[in-house]
Amino acid sequence: MSNWIDSGGDQPRLYSARPANCKSERRRIGSAVRWRSVTKLACASALIALAAPFGHARDRGQFVNTNADLKAWFDGLRSGKGPCCSDADGSALSDTDWDSKDGHYRVRVPRYGYALEGQKQELVWVDVPEEAVISEPNRVGRTMVWPIYGYMGVTIRCFMPGSMT
Numbered sequence: 001m002s003n004w005i006d007s008g009g010d011q012p013r014l015y016s017a018r019p020a021n022c023k024s025e026r027r028r029i030g031s032a033v034r035w036r037s038v039t040k041l042a043c044a045s046a047l048i049a050l051a052a053p054f055g056h057a058r059d060r061g062q063f064v065n066t067n068a069d070l071k072a073w074f075d076g077l078r079s080g081k082g083p084c085c086s087d088a089d090g091s092a093l094s095d096t097d098w099d100s101k102d103g104h105y106r107v108r109v110p111r112y113g114y115a116l117e118g119q120k121q122e123l124v125w126v127d128v129p130e131e132a133v134i135s136e137p138n139r140v141g142r143t144m145v146w147p148i149y150g151y152m153g154v155t156i157r158c159f160m161p162g163s164m165t
Contacts, residue, residue, distance in 0.1 A: 073139055077158065080131030084146045084158035093143040097123075098161070105133065105159055113149030126154055134160040 143162030
């Protein structure tokens with residue numbers, strides 16, 4: 001047997017000079033990684049499929065006796081900030097929950113878009129921007145507001161003043 005250093009043992013080997021069995025090992029490792037990826041994708045798809053029914057819109061029957069023309073009118077309401085969505089997204093306000101002074105409006109709405117369990121929702125006064133006021137005639141007579149809740153607090157997307165009787 002010859003000396004290892006004298007036989008070129010200290011020289012780096014090229015990648016292609018590896019024995020043939022390394023290629024099959026690499027193929028098996030790649031196959032395992034591929035199957036792990038497929039398994040992760042299948043699990044993610046299953047979770048989405050299980051969670052999807054909770055995100056669907058539901059018809060709770062609140063519009064069964066609604067006039068079709070009135071519903072179409074609500075669906076077409078727009079302010080300078082964009083569409084107001086529909087009656088289901090807006091909230092009717094009592095006369096004590098909105099105010100008008102010098103042609104500007106303000107409304108009292110819940111601070112958060114969700115109710116904390118067991119706690120009463122805190123109401124805050126919010127100024128209504130001019131572009132959020134709906135200028136067309138109010139066909140329902142009641143004051144309505146469409147608040148938007150975000151990380152900066154509550155803003156008003158649409159506001160439709162009522163008769164304030």
